[in-house]
Amino acid sequence: xxxxxxxxxxxxxxxxxxxxxxxxxxxxxxxxxxxxxxxxxxxxxxxxxxxxxxxxxxxxxxxxxxxxxxxxxxxxxxxxxxxxxxxxxxxxxxxxxxxxxxxxxxxxxxxxxxxxxxxxxxxxxxxxxxxxxxxxxxxxxxxxxxxxxxxxxxxxxxxxxxxxxxxxxxxxxxxxxxxxxxxxxxxxxxxxxxxxxxxxxxxxxxxxxxxxxxxxxxxxxxxxxxxxxxxxxxxxxxxxxxxxxxxxxxxxxxxxxxxxxxxxxxxxxxxxxxxxxxxxxxxxxxxxxxxxxxxxxxxxxxxxxxxxxxxxxxxxxxxxxxxxxxxxxxxxxxxxxxxxxxxxxxxxxxxxxxxxxxxxxxxxxxxxxxxxxxxxxxxxxxxxxxxxxxxxxxxxxxxxxxxxxxxxxxxxxxxxxxxxxxxxxxxxxxxxxxxxxxxxxxxxxxxxxxxxxxxxxxxxxxxxxxxxxxxxxxxxxxxxxxxxxxxxxxxxxxxxxxxxxxxxxxxxxxxxxxxxxxxxxxxxxxxxxxxxxxxxxxxxxxxxxxxxxxxxxxxxxxxxxxxxxxxxxxxxxxxxxxxxxxxxxxxxxxxxxxxxxxxxxx
Numbered sequence: 001x002x003x004x005x006x007x008x009x010x011x012x013x014x015x016x017x018x019x020x021x022x023x024x025x026x027x028x029x030x031x032x033x034x035x036x037x038x039x040x041x042x043x044x045x046x047x048x049x050x051x052x053x054x055x056x057x058x059x060x061x062x063x064x065x066x067x068x069x070x071x072x073x074x075x076x077x078x079x080x081x082x083x084x085x086x087x088x089x090x091x092x093x094x095x096x097x098x099x100x101x102x103x104x105x106x107x108x109x110x111x112x113x114x115x116x117x118x119x120x121x122x123x124x125x126x127x128x129x130x131x132x133x134x135x136x137x138x139x140x141x142x143x144x145x146x147x148x149x150x151x152x153x154x155x156x157x158x159x160x161x162x163x164x165x166x167x168x169x170x171x172x173x174x175x176x177x178x179x180x181x182x183x184x185x186x187x188x189x190x191x192x193x194x195x196x197x198x199x200x201x202x203x204x205x206x207x208x209x210x211x212x213x214x215x216x217x218x219x220x221x222x223x224x225x226x227x228x229x230x231x232x233x234x235x236x237x238x239x240x241x242x243x244x245x246x247x248x249x250x251x252x253x254x255x256x257x258x259x260x261x262x263x264x265x266x267x268x269x270x271x272x273x274x275x276x277x278x279x280x281x282x283x284x285x286x287x288x289x290x291x292x293x294x295x296x297x298x299x300x301x302x303x304x305x306x307x308x309x310x311x312x313x314x315x316x317x318x319x320x321x322x323x324x325x326x327x328x329x330x331x332x333x334x335x336x337x338x339x340x341x342x343x344x345x346x347x348x349x350x351x352x353x354x355x356x357x358x359x360x361x362x363x364x365x366x367x368x369x370x371x372x373x374x375x376x377x378x379x380x381x382x383x384x385x386x387x388x389x390x391x392x393x394x395x396x397x398x399x400x401x402x403x404x405x406x407x408x409x410x411x412x413x414x415x416x417x418x419x420x421x422x423x424x425x426x427x428x429x430x431x432x433x434x435x436x437x438x439x440x441x442x443x444x445x446x447x448x449x450x451x452x453x454x455x456x457x458x459x460x461x462x463x464x465x466x467x468x469x470x471x472x473x474x475x476x477x478x479x480x481x482x483x484x485x486x487x488x489x490x491x492x493x494x495x496x497x498x499x500x501x502x503x504x505x506x507x508x509x510x511x512x513x514x515x516x517x518x519x520x521x522x523x524x525x526x527x528x529x530x531x532x533x534x535x536x537x538x539x540x541x542x543x544x545x546x547x548x549x550x551x552x553x554x555x556x557x558x559x560x561x562x563x564x565x566x567x568x569x570x571x572x573x574x575x576x577x578x579x580x581x582x583x584x585x586x587x588x589x590x591x592x593x594x595x596x597x598x599x600x601x602x
Contacts (some may be wrong), residue, residue, distance in 0.1 A: 006221035047359075056155035058302035061273075062309075064096050064330035066123075070103040079110045083554070088140040090147060091419040091448050095330030097352035100156070101268060109161070109388045112151045115330070115353045117377075120155040121214065121268040121278060121559030129157040133165050136173070139544030141329060142191035146170050150379065151351050151409065152180055155265055165469050170195040171441040171475050171497075172379075172413045176263060177289065178202040183224075189210035189414070198439050198473050201262050201287050205300045215536055216474045217495035219438075220257050220284045231595055232567055234495040234534030236472065237285040246565040247597040252534035254494065256283040256587035258437060259470050262294070263376045263410040264349050266327070271299040275327065277347060277374060279491060280406070296527075297327060299347065307354075313337045316587070318390075321344060328354035328378065336360060336394075342368035350377035361385040369432050372405040379413045384450075390414055390424050394432030394466060402434040403468065410438045417456025418445030426460040427479075433466045433488070439473035446478050446502045453480070453503050464488050478502065481518040485551050488527055496535035498552070500575075506544050514580065516550035529560035536567040541575030555601070563601040569593060 046073060046324045061067070066082070068075050082096050095115045102122040108130045110118055120128030132448045138145040140377060145168040158165050161385025164183035165473065167175055173196060183206035187194055190214045199218040207225035210216050212440045215232040217236075222239040235241035237257040244253040262278035276585045278288055279295040288294045304318035309331035316326065317340050326339075348365075358364040364387070367373050373393075374377070380390050395409055400430040415549045416422045427442045444458040445451040461476040461483040471493040476483040478501040498520040504510045510517045518535035537552030552568040555561050568577040573591030580586075580598040588596050 021352065055305055055322055055324065057304055057306075057324050058300075059098075059306045060365040061306065062329035062331070064094070065099060066096065067099045067101065068105075069101040070105055075105065076108060079108070079136065082116060083111040083113045086116050089109070089114045090149070095352040095354060097330050102127040103172060104131065105130045106131045106518075109135055109427065111135045111137070112153065115151050117152045117154070117352045118156070119153070119265065120157075121266065122155065123267050123269075123293060125155050125177050125360055126157050129159065131159045131161075133160050134158060134171050135166050137166055138168055138188035138192060138194075143188050143190040145192060145194035146195075148194075148196075148448075149173060150413070152176070152353075152377075154263075155267075156581060157174070157181065164209075167197075169192055169197050171197070171443065172411075174411050174439055175199045176201055176411075177265065177287075180204045180206070183204045183550060184208045185211070186216065188212045190400075197548060200473075201289070201438070202455070203287050203290075215497050219472055220260055220262075220281070220286065220288065221495075222286050224310075226251075232495075232497070232534055232536040232571060236494050236533075237274070241284045244601060246534075247567070247570070247595075250565075250567070252495075254533060255395040256285045257281075257472060257494070258408070258492065260284045260285060260438065260472065261436060262288050263438070264347050264374055269298065273308060274298045275301070275325070275347060275349060278346045280460070282497040283363075286437065303417055304347075308334070309333065313339055313403070323477075325349075327351070330354055332357065334359050335364060337362045338360065340364040340366045340368075342370060342374050344370040345372040347374045348376070348378070349374070350379075353377070353379050355379045355381050357381045358383050358387050359385070359389065361387050363387055363389045363392055364390045365390075367394060367432070369394040369400045371400075371407070373404050373407040374410070375408070375412050376410040378411075379415065381419060382414075382416040382427075382456075384421045385425065386423035386457070387443060389427070389429050390423045391428045392429070393430045393435050396431060396465075398431040398433065398466065400433065402432060406434040406436050407432055408436040408438060409440060412440050413441070414442040416444045416458040417451040418443075418448035419450070420448035421455055423457050425458070426463055427458065428462045429468050430462070430469055430488075431466045433465055434468045437462075437469070437471040437474060441475040442477070443475075444478040444480070444501065451503070453501075453505055453509065455473075455601070460500070461484060464491055467491075470494075474590065481512070482520075482522050483518075484521045485524065486522070486527065486530060487524045487560075491519075491523075491527075491530050493532040494534065498537040498542070500537065500539045500549060502540050503544055504547055505546050508578045510547065510549075516548050519554035520552050523551075523555040523561060525556045527556060527561065528558060530555065530597055531562045531564075532566075533564045535563065536563065536569065537577075538571055539575040539577060540570040540571040545574045547575045549575060551579040551583070551585075552577055553582055557582070557602050561602075564599070566601065567595050569595045
């Protein structure tokens with residue numbers, strides 16, 4: 001959302017790794033040291049002895065986690081105090097988690113600002129009930145909700161005071177495991193602009209009203225109705241969803257989600273904190289908790305290294321090697337080497353938008369080619385020294401079969417610039433087969449501090465090399481070249497939202513050989529099978545409105561490559577698209593915001 005100029009780069013990139021999986025290949029190696037040996041004082045013979053020193057698991061959740069129970073005095077005052085600090089702190093350093101023990105809370109209106117997560121501590125959303133609201137509005141930005149990012153609500157039941165809860169958000173603001181006993185309004189007061197959003201594993205008894213929301217994705221949920229759509233409303237596995245009718249109304253509806261696994265979450269078992277890790281579901285429809293206790297595994301907190309501000313990458317990595325999971329408390333973490341996870345089934349869960357900044361151009365997170373790693377609730381913020389990558393899932397040429405137990409990324413967000421200068425050649429690289437990308441916003445900043453065509457240079461957003469990778473809720477915006485590139489076989493994307501980089505200085509800066517501009521979403525010519533549903537790309541070339549983008553999407557014309565419900569939009573006529581995909585679809589034209597749509601391709 002917003003930006004100016006400078007000059008382009010034509011530096012070539014290295015060729016992507018190509019592979020085809022043989023299912024017979026590869027069992028993931030899992031060698032890990034159970035304890036870290038550290039040298040201690042010399043013996044009488046001048047030789048160093050070795051002493052085993054374990055990193056302790058568990059402990060308190062740190063100063064930025066606020067835990068409430070129904071008897072806590074002045075809950076509303078504390079919630080209001082945090083909101084006042086966070087309401088407009090778009091690029092601030094404070095991070096908060098507001099956690100509510102099971103019980104009933106009366107007369108609560110929890111307004112949620114930047115870098116604030118609110119969640120119930122029950123195993124089921126119905127364990128923690130607000131007779132009140134969890135609210136996001138846009139008064140801080142004159143009724144414009146297009147910058148209501150980086151916040152979340154999870155695992156609560158709401159009885160809204162006036163019958164409808166307001167959740168007026170845009171990207172990186174998930175609404176998960178929520179039960180609203182009433183309606184849900186996704187627009188700000190006054191129905192100003194909004195550009196969200198994401199709902200999963202939630203039950204809204206009443207009607208959902210997106211109103212001014214440009215696009216929205218809802219997964220594995222239940223709704224009492226849905227009022228309208230602007231450009232792209234996509235549903236998979238949603239009971240009560242409107243029938244598929246794209247482009248008018250612009251509803252893309254899949255009866256089930258082919259593969260899903262809900263995000264891990266912290267809860268209380270009596271007085272003991274545990275993390276619940278939901279089980280993978282296939283062809284899911286409706287919420288995972290409808291019958292009470294969801295299917296999955298509970299992990300006691302003492303099996304987690306509770307990471308607090310000041311922890312370094314070496315200690316975090318030693319904890320993983322020792323056999324601990326990771327729970328990042330709300331804060332900002334600088335790492336001078338990658339956080340490396342090579343142990344199967346490791347959970348790395350962030351609270352309160354825990355933020356990882358790679359120093360000196362390192363990669364922030366590297367995951368091995370192993371089963372079942374869960375990355376969730378983390379924001380990776382690029383540093384001023386260029387990182388070749390920010391997140392890598394699997395090493396180059398990864399080939400192990402993870403179909404039974406895939407790695408997942410859930411509410412894992414990336415930011416380049418905005419909070420200050422940042423650079424990264426490619427934000428996320430997925431090499432491991434079967435990976436699930438469930439709600440990510442990968443964003444090259446177009447406002448804030450430290451942005452500009454070269455200042456926060458970031459050529460590529462997401463590159464998928466692994467086979468059988470599924471993306472549900474893929475938001476990738478403003479990259480200097482390709483926003484998404486897909487090289488693996490049998491990839492699937494359900495819902496894609498993109499804006500091309502606003503700040504391109506001129507046509508030459510985005511020229512891609514003979515092609516006008518880089519596609520928002522490109523499937524490599526070598527790919528035989530790929531499928532996508534409910535996908536949109538928008539342009540707003542406000543620095544040079546004469547820029548023409550050849551197409552929003554590019555893919556080989558093959559029987560196994562299929563797209564459903566594609567849309568491109570020229571926002572206010574600032575720049576134009578010639579086609580939707582390849583040379584298919586009519587051009588956008590004129591100064592009005594009129595979309596061009598393709599129902600199916602080929």
